[in-house]
Amino acid sequence: MNKQKRHEIFSRWRADNPHPTTELEYDSPFELLIAVILSAQATDVGVNKATRKLYPKANTPEAIYALGVDGLKEYIKTIGLFNAKAENVIKTCKMLIDEHDSQVPDSREALEALPGVGRKTANVVLNTAFGQPAMAVDTHIFRVSNRTKIAPGKNVNEVEQKLLRFVPKEFLIDAHHWLILHGRYTCVARKPKCGSCMIEDLCEFKEKTEF
Structure with a gap:
């Protein structure tokens, strides 16, 4: 061509x-990051249904970390692979709190170091949250x-x-x-x-x- x-x-x-823009619903880079982690092998529609219940209760690394793995599972159990995703999200929240002042990093290397974040997820966040090509x-x-x-x-x-x-x-x-x-x-x-x-x-x- x-x-x-x-x-x-x-x-x-x-x-x-x-x-x-993405069909995932989010109001901050953190909400986008979590939605993209949850969207692996799941539909955006399914993720949005879960995050519409989750985000009003917890939409910061501290708040989601405070839920714990079992608490988070209650919100995301309708999404495929929710057990592994809950573990990854809680670990990611801990890393954001400890290493990034609770902010989502805008570099590929730092994003890909987060549990549950591969190259594709990092690319979505870099592009959609930070306007990178x-x-x-x-x-x-x-x-x-x-x-x-x-x-x-x-x-x-x-x-x-x-x-x-x-x-x-x-x-x-x-x-x-x-x-x-x-x-x-x-x-x-x-x-x-x-x-x-x-x-x-x-x-x-x-x-x-x-x-």
Whole structure:
């Protein structure tokens, strides 16, 4: 795919949705961090249901740490892998209190040192909370990047590096959100909705559908 096509694709997404953001609900970098940790192998809808009950009661590292693992589980037990996630969140809160003055760090190295935070989670926080041009490649972004040929790659790291290289600079901050939303609602896994896709004429997927 050439530079002009990529520029036009992102231009259309920007025109349609000038200020995209995550569908996770949050009011602070800390709330975002916890929501992203909880969202691994879970839906944003499911995480939001849990955090709508949790955050009014506890939305700081101290308050969630005070709940303890068992107390936190009561709020997040509807989310997949909640046992492991509760352990990680409590450990992360302790590290934030002890090592970062209860603030979420804005560096990749410090974020990835937190329990339950991998490269993808760190990228979401760096991009969404701190406005850094990071690219969190989830299943949606991986699929859209390969299917459209915007940034094909064999694994998530390859796709991440290609996106950072190929996405025009003016779109980098918001590209992650446009790609996720496109994969979640239009370029869906089983059968993409090519017939109602705003970039169908630019996409290089060969087996287009009419739906």
